Amino acid sequence: MEQPFIPFNKPFTAGQELVHIQQALANGKLSGNGYFTQHSQQFLKARYGLAHALLTTSGTAALEMAALLLGIQPGDEVIVPSFTFTSTANAFVLRGATIVFADSLPHHPNLDTDQVAGLITPRTRAIVPVHYAGVACDMAPLLALSRAHDQLFIVEDAAQAIESRYHEQPLGAVGHLAAFSFHETKNIICGEGGMLVINDPEFAARAEIIWEKGTNRAAFFRGEVARYQWVDVGSSFLPSELTAAYLWGQLQQLGAIQERRTTQWQRYYEALQPLARQGCFALPFVPDYARHNAHIFYLLCTSLEERDALIRHLGQHRILAVSHYQPLHASPFYRARHDGRPLPHATAHAERLIRLPLYYELNLTDQQQVIAAVQRFYL
Amino acid sequence: MEQPFIPFNKPFTAGQELVHIQQALANGKLSGNGYFTQHSQQFLKARYGLAHALLTTSGTAALEMAALLLGIQPGDEVIVPSFTFTSTANAFVLRGATIVFADSLPHHPNLDTDQVAGLITPRTRAIVPVHYAGVACDMAPLLALSRAHDQLFIVEDAAQAIESRYHEQPLGAVGHLAAFSFHETKNIICGEGGMLVINDPEFAARAEIIWEKGTNRAAFFRGEVARYQWVDVGSSFLPSELTAAYLWGQLQQLGAIQERRTTQWQRYYEALQPLARQGCFALPFVPDYARHNAHIFYLLCTSLEERDALIRHLGQHRILAVSHYQPLHASPFYRARHDGRPLPHATAHAERLIRLPLYYELNLTDQQQVIAAVQRFYL
Numbered sequence: 001m002e003q004p005f006i007p008f009n010k011p012f013t014a015g016q017e018l019v020h021i022q023q024a025l026a027n028g029k030l031s032g033n034g035y036f037t038q039h040s041q042q043f044l045k046a047r048y049g050l051a052h053a054l055l056t057t058s059g060t061a062a063l064e065m066a067a068l069l070l071g072i073q074p075g076d077e078v079i080v081p082s083f084t085f086t087s088t089a090n091a092f093v094l095r096g097a098t099i100v101f102a103d104s105l106p107h108h109p110n111l112d113t114d115q116v117a118g119l120i121t122p123r124t125r126a127i128v129p130v131h132y133a134g135v136a137c138d139m140a141p142l143l144a145l146s147r148a149h150d151q152l153f154i155v156e157d158a159a160q161a162i163e164s165r166y167h168e169q170p171l172g173a174v175g176h177l178a179a180f181s182f183h184e185t186k187n188i189i190c191g192e193g194g195m196l197v198i199n200d201p202e203f204a205a206r207a208e209i210i211w212e213k214g215t216n217r218a219a220f221f222r223g224e225v226a227r228y229q230w231v232d233v234g235s236s237f238l239p240s241e242l243t244a245a246y247l248w249g250q251l252q253q254l255g256a257i258q259e260r261r262t263t264q265w266q267r268y269y270e271a272l273q274p275l276a277r278q279g280c281f282a283l284p285f286v287p288d289y290a291r292h293n294a295h296i297f298y299l300l301c302t303s304l305e306e307r308d309a310l311i312r313h314l315g316q317h318r319i320l321a322v323s324h325y326q327p328l329h330a331s332p333f334y335r336a337r338h339d340g341r342p343l344p345h346a347t348a349h350a351e352r353l354i355r356l357p358l359y360y361e362l363n364l365t366d367q368q369q370v371i372a373a374v375q376r377f378y379l
Numbered sequence: 380m381e382q383p384f385i386p387f388n389k390p391f392t393a394g395q396e397l398v399h400i401q402q403a404l405a406n407g408k409l410s411g412n413g414y415f416t417q418h419s420q421q422f423l424k425a426r427y428g429l430a431h432a433l434l435t436t437s438g439t440a441a442l443e444m445a446a447l448l449l450g451i452q453p454g455d456e457v458i459v460p461s462f463t464f465t466s467t468a469n470a471f472v473l474r475g476a477t478i479v480f481a482d483s484l485p486h487h488p489n490l491d492t493d494q495v496a497g498l499i500t501p502r503t504r505a506i507v508p509v510h511y512a513g514v515a516c517d518m519a520p521l522l523a524l525s526r527a528h529d530q531l532f533i534v535e536d537a538a539q540a541i542e543s544r545y546h547e548q549p550l551g552a553v554g555h556l557a558a559f560s561f562h563e564t565k566n567i568i569c570g571e572g573g574m575l576v577i578n579d580p581e582f583a584a585r586a587e588i589i590w591e592k593g594t595n596r597a598a599f600f601r602g603e604v605a606r607y608q609w610v611d612v613g614s615s616f617l618p619s620e621l622t623a624a625y626l627w628g629q630l631q632q633l634g635a636i637q638e639r640r641t642t643q644w645q646r647y648y649e650a651l652q653p654l655a656r657q658g659c660f661a662l663p664f665v666p667d668y669a670r671h672n673a674h675i676f677y678l679l680c681t682s683l684e685e686r687d688a689l690i691r692h693l694g695q696h697r698i699l700a701v702s703h704y705q706p707l708h709a710s711p712f713y714r715a716r717h718d719g720r721p722l723p724h725a726t727a728h729a730e731r732l733i734r735l736p737l738y739y740e741l742n743l744t745d746q747q748q749v750i751a752a753v754q755r756f757y758l
């Protein structure tokens with residue numbers, strides 16, 4: 001009998017998502033900023049102690065709002081890790097910024113904070129730490145750099161980092177601004193979606209206006225103004241209530257979702273530790289200051305060839321395991337603009353990292369198949 | 380017995396929307412560019428004879444994609460009617476453009492095409508006709524201007540114009556690019572959503588990349604490249620399959636939705652004609668070259684005071700009727716940037732226009748209540 005196909009990821013419902021969608025219809029509100037939007041925002045603000053939070057159409061959109069709020073302009077520099085998704089950089093490129101790429105740590109995809117000080121110039125306006133796999137970047141040195149320089153802001157790319165912590169602090173609550181994603185590949189999903197967190201109160205009032213197409217429409221619907229008007233630049237960053245209703249169904253099950261992912265992650269970790277001890281690959285490294293959210297289970301292979309061979313081997317066993325980011329400093333779009341510094345650790349992570357299937361509905365049998373197939377490769 | 384409240388608009392399901400959402404889940408695909416996205420795009424391309432079309436997170440996002448595709452830069456000028464939604468202008472302001480506002484026609488909110496020639500300078504890169512209420516702007520003179528000038532493009536703001544025509548041509552198929560909206564206030568809805576139409580093939584390949592966060596991800600998922608990379612600037616313009624599934628349910632009922640709206644529109648028109656003949660207000664004007672889509676039923680009152688009195692009167696009868704756009708040239712955001720030309724017809728439409736309730740589930744009894752309440756106001 002042929003083994004069933006095990007996908008890398010699988011979108012899911014965890015509870016009342018579809019019931020809430022029907023409720024949104026019954027509420028007579030499918031466009032943005034209705035009950036489910038506000039309810040989800042409230043929940044997340046309370047849970048993580050966030051001052052302000054606005055749902056967005058994507059994590060990308062949240063990063064773009066951050067760039068608009070910071071008033072990024074042509075000539076401004078923004079420090080971004082090379083090993084990340086395009087959106088982390090694109091959001092600032094859209095405002096005319098020059099991206100200064102930082103390397104990863106040798107033993108972890110996250111950016112090497114020790115290197116960042118050397119990349120700062122008088123034109124640096126933002127540093128964007130990406131908490132890869134929900135593992136916190138070392139935030140203290142970045143916050144110190146921000147304090148030491150005028151108008152230098154920290155924007156957390158917390159796309160993958162819901163429920164993660166830096167020491168005791170929830171990720172997304174540490175920087176001046178932070179972006180979350182609810183893309184179907186994330187722990188908590190709504191298809192496409194995200195959230196901007198505004199921790200620096202200086203940006204709160206303007207954020208709501210930029211979110212609502214540059215109008216004071218949110219104030220209008222609260223009854224604060226008689227009609228709404230064009231008061232600033234903006235876009236339509238707010239997701240529909242359809243999307244927010246789905247998201248709320250997921251947030252209600254946040255505990256259950258996290259519990260299951262954590263069990264799965266831990267199972268991989270323990271089962272594959274013997275091979276890691278033999279030097280076949282490295283397991284995910286989690287620093288003492290980080291509490292992670294079981295977002296990604298990855299291995300770091302010893303070479304590109306071995307990683308690709310492992311992907312092929314798993315494919316033959318009908319298991320989809322995947323690489324991750326292509327380093328942005330070497331991308332067709334940016335390599336001619338990059339200052340030429342080699343970023344060997346970003347490149348190494350692009351070449352050697354493999355992500356194993358991890359999703360809410362991954363059952364024990366299937367996960368054991370994945371583990372057995374990895375073990376067989378190294379026999 | 381108190382009269383039931385009649386809203387101005389009410390989001391609705393017309394058929395299989397929720398079934399399709401469950402199907403998207405069963406397909407294992409909730410993020411963008413899956414079956415329902417492609418299916419909806421195909422349907423609309425075939426129906427209107429469009430070369431290329433991409434669903435977007437909103438009509439606003441479609442306009443922003445257009446601005447990116449045209450390579451709008453600081454110093455470029457874009458001609459936009461003043462009587463429109465902020466997004467028509469914002470999309471270009473985000474790229475640094477200077478907005479040159481055009482006035483409306485005296486007898487219709489659409490821009491006065493005769494005036495446009497006088498607004499063109501060597502820096503004009505785009506004209507953005509808005510088909511208000513789904514009534515076509517006069518496109519021939521605009522297309523002639525585009526041909527007469529180098530690198531001057533027509534971007535139709537067809538946010539309200541699905542199923543409408545200019546002569547025999549569907550709106551959205553006329554300009555180089557066009558933006559549709561599926562916001563809950565539109566004929567065909569999905570909460571928040573839109574579509575960019577690319578009629579000029581020059582823009583097609585790049586559009587797909589900008590849509591997918593500046594990557595060749597769409598080509599990757601078609602199996603054309605081995606991995607996807609950062610190849611251009613971009614954003615996450617694509618809506619989730621959740622959204623596209625809902626949209627597809629609506630598109631399947633496009634005929635039934637249009638039939639019902641057309642009947643409702645016509646009923647208002649006929650019932651209120653006697654009062655219009657007496658000079659109480661003007662009914663919507665539809666030029667010979669336009670076939671409209673029953674998107675908005677509006678009256679043009681004789682003054683701001685009378686319009687506001689009518690809104691209050693209807694409110695007392697538990698009927699929500701609403702004004703529409705605040706003229707953008709006089710907005711808090713743009714009035715200091717505007718060149719000072721008075722735009723009296725845009726202002727008049729902002730002051731005198733009132734929209735009556737019109738939505739799929741508006742029943743005959745309720746509509747007759749609205750008509751009777753309007754008639755009573757003028758007794």
Ligand SMILES: Cc1ncc(COP(=O)(O)O)c(/C=N/[C@@H]2[C@H](O)[C@@H](O)[C@@H](OP(=O)(O)OP(=O)(O)OC[C@H]3O[C@@H](n4cc(C)c(=O)[nH]c4=O)C[C@@H]3O)O[C@@H]2C)c1O
Binds near residue numbers: 228236467561701
């Ligand atoms: C040509 C054009 N181009 C592009 C796009 C972008 O598309 P996307 O949305 O997909 O990105 C649009 C979309 N516009 C729609 C609606 O057409 C528009 O009416 C408004 O709808 P609302 O939900 O606000 O409701 P409403 O019932 O129109 O008004 C509710 C109250 O608000 C008062 N009001 C209203 C206005 C407008 C204003 O300036 N000031 C103001 O005080 C009037 C009422 O009492 O906004 C929408 C996004 C467009 O029309």
Ligand SMILES: Cc1ncc(COP(=O)(O)O)c(/C=N/[C@@H]2[C@H](O)[C@@H](O)[C@@H](OP(=O)(O)OP(=O)(O)OC[C@H]3O[C@@H](n4cc(C)c(=O)[nH]c4=O)C[C@@H]3O)O[C@@H]2C)c1O
Binds near residue numbers: 009085182615
């Ligand atoms: C830090 C960070 N910041 C911001 C955001 C923005 O958030 P929003 O999405 O909400 O706007 C994100 C979001 N990223 C997610 C995923 O994390 C990301 O992995 C990817 O997911 P995919 O659907 O593409 O699937 P996949 O399973 O990751 O890969 C599928 C195949 O594609 C191959 N691949 C992959 C990559 C990445 C690449 O460069 N090149 C490439 O050839 C590997 C496989 O075979 O894209 C998403 C949008 C982010 O991570």
